[in-house]
Amino acid sequence: YKIRNTVLLKNLMKYVVTNISKHLSLNAFYESMKQDSLVSKDTVGEYFSYLEEIGFVYQIAKYSPSLKKQFNAPKKTYIADNGFKKIYGMNFSDDAGRILENMVCLELKRQGKELYYVKEKYECDFIVKEGKRITQAIQTCFELNTENTERELLGLHHAMTTLQIPKGIILTYDQEKQLTKGNKT
Secondary structure (H helix, E strand, O other): OOOOOHHHHHHHHHHHHHOOOEEOOHHHHHHHHOOOOOOOHHHHHHHHHHHHHOOOEEEEEEOOOOHHHHHHOOOEEEEOOHHHHHHHOOOOOOOHHHHHHHHHHHHHHHOOOEEEEEEOOOEEEEEEEEOOEEEEEEEEOOOOOOOOHHHHHHHHHHHHHHOOOOOOEEEOOOOOOOOOEOOEO
């Protein structure tokens, strides 16, 4: 790609791997880098598109039947290999939940699934669309505990109710249990 500003590219890559499974703001990255006279918003966008083209980074759109709303909503960002997070990310914690979510995204992409996320009041990490139908709602959480169970369930239940999906999945590291809320499992 004839990259001239390798420092910018490396910083962008570090920013991306630090913020996996989050809504990534290239504007925020640009603002943090703009003191460098060689940085422009266009260059940041270009370099990010290169990272997408080589398969280093993936973005998942917010689900909406309206393409306009889908295009204008922030996207969630994932990387091709969790090893980059361990090596290059600015890690202040082990980020096990984000790493698990990234791993699930990679597996679903490997299976050729069309992925979205849902976020209104609550968020559901993945919605799987097959043809014209939404077939799955998947939430990821390293561990369900008293502090996060309600939030995780509300996100999943909201997506299942809104999109008329009878069964949802919460993927954790090593817990197994069946939960029911109303007529949803």
